[in-house]
Amino acid sequence: MGTTQLESVPEPKYWHLKTVLSEALDSEFSVGEILPNERDLAARFGVARATLRQALEQLELEGRLQRRRGVGTTVAPPRVGVAVGTEQHVWPGTPGDDWQLADCTLAAPPAAVADVLETGRDEPVHIVRRSRMTHGQPLAAELLYIPRSSVPDLSAIDAPAPVARARAVLRELERLELEGQDRSVELGSARADDAKELDRLPGAPVLLVTTRFVAEGRTVALSLATYRADTCRLTFGDSGGVEIDHTPERRAS
């Protein structure tokens, strides 16, 4: 491809560079391949490092590139469709759900969570930690907040194993008849702990999925799930969503 002249372009330099880089990714690089370092790339395209970084950030947003701790910037595989909303309402932890239980603690939730659960600000609730994997890759990390009033018959959890404690809480929760659930999706940045679990750098863009579980006319559980925005395409509805390549270059006809 050789060096590209970016001087005489009306749109922002990094934007045009992004398009050029994107074409280079298609033609010269394969999935998983590590990109040359920033100095070499900047020289090749005749741009400043800052401009290059902006373009790389764009491509990361679009899921074309992944920045991985200790590895560098690699060409990303196509995003994985991850079913989030389903028509049939199911409790977390019921068969077919591909979340792995990590542990369960009893602690006061963040104030915003307590307000939704209508528990007291300092009232401890069960906090079940789960993670969602595919092909050994972490997709999402979840904190599931369950007020003690939602699992009243839960006998004092004597199970020593964290996973067993978590399972006991979810088993109790399933006794309730799920009346409905609603979800919201928004953009966020990975907290340090989520980033570690998701094998991302702190502050990496993530998709935050909040799910409210309703039974007995009230919110009986609240899930805050952090999905990797680089690898995940969240799908809603039964058919598992649509396979569309969203990269701007290809969206423009």
Added chain:
Amino acid sequence: MGTTQLESVPEPKYWHLKTVLSEALDSEFSVGEILPNERDLAARFGVARATLRQALEQLELEGRLQRRRGVGTTVAPPRVGVAVGTEQHVWPGTPGDDWQLADCTLAAPPAAVADVLETGRDEPVHIVRRSRMTHGQPLAAELLYIPRSSVPDLSAIDAPAPVARARAVLRELERLELEGQDRSVELGSARADDAKELDRLPGAPVLLVTTRFVAEGRTVALSLATYRADTCRLTFGDSGGVEIDHTPERRAS
């Protein structure tokens, strides 16, 4: 608050700075207020410009800050919950839908769209452009692709007004019995044209919502909607979703 020492912090500098900045936003700034310029901020917190920029990008991802063309960086209002998925299936353009018709053209769609619609790569389809506003603020820009086979009885559109043309196509589409729809949500960056329409800078993070409309056992329409990620929280389910403050500082109890 004065200058903050960031030297002796294990986590990345920008990450700690982001937390400090976030607290400053809560305590010292009001919604819509313009932040001091980067030089002054960097000096105040005793960090390099690059570190400051990283922290500002984090806060933008989290919806705390907005970068606006010609204005600068301002403190963002809380995100707006925008209903995307509904239990009842409705056609685009039916009463109660808050999209505004822009125009309608007949052109070949991007290849990826043609493949989903199972139209020929060069076969022109109706492309309805719509935008979604709230309180005069643009929330989303949409391209709705409708194969001619989905609106066979559409008489030659002689309506001169672009909006009238768009309405005519949607009216024909509504004749079909909608059997289902599925959606996917993923992170993207705003194309130059979307960015302009959404009053964002090119490449700003956006939420890309793809909706496939199914009737007569096939895909009869495909919507590619670009939502502002800074102002929108997409909600699914009837209750309009959950009000949760997701900013990491507040999620950590």
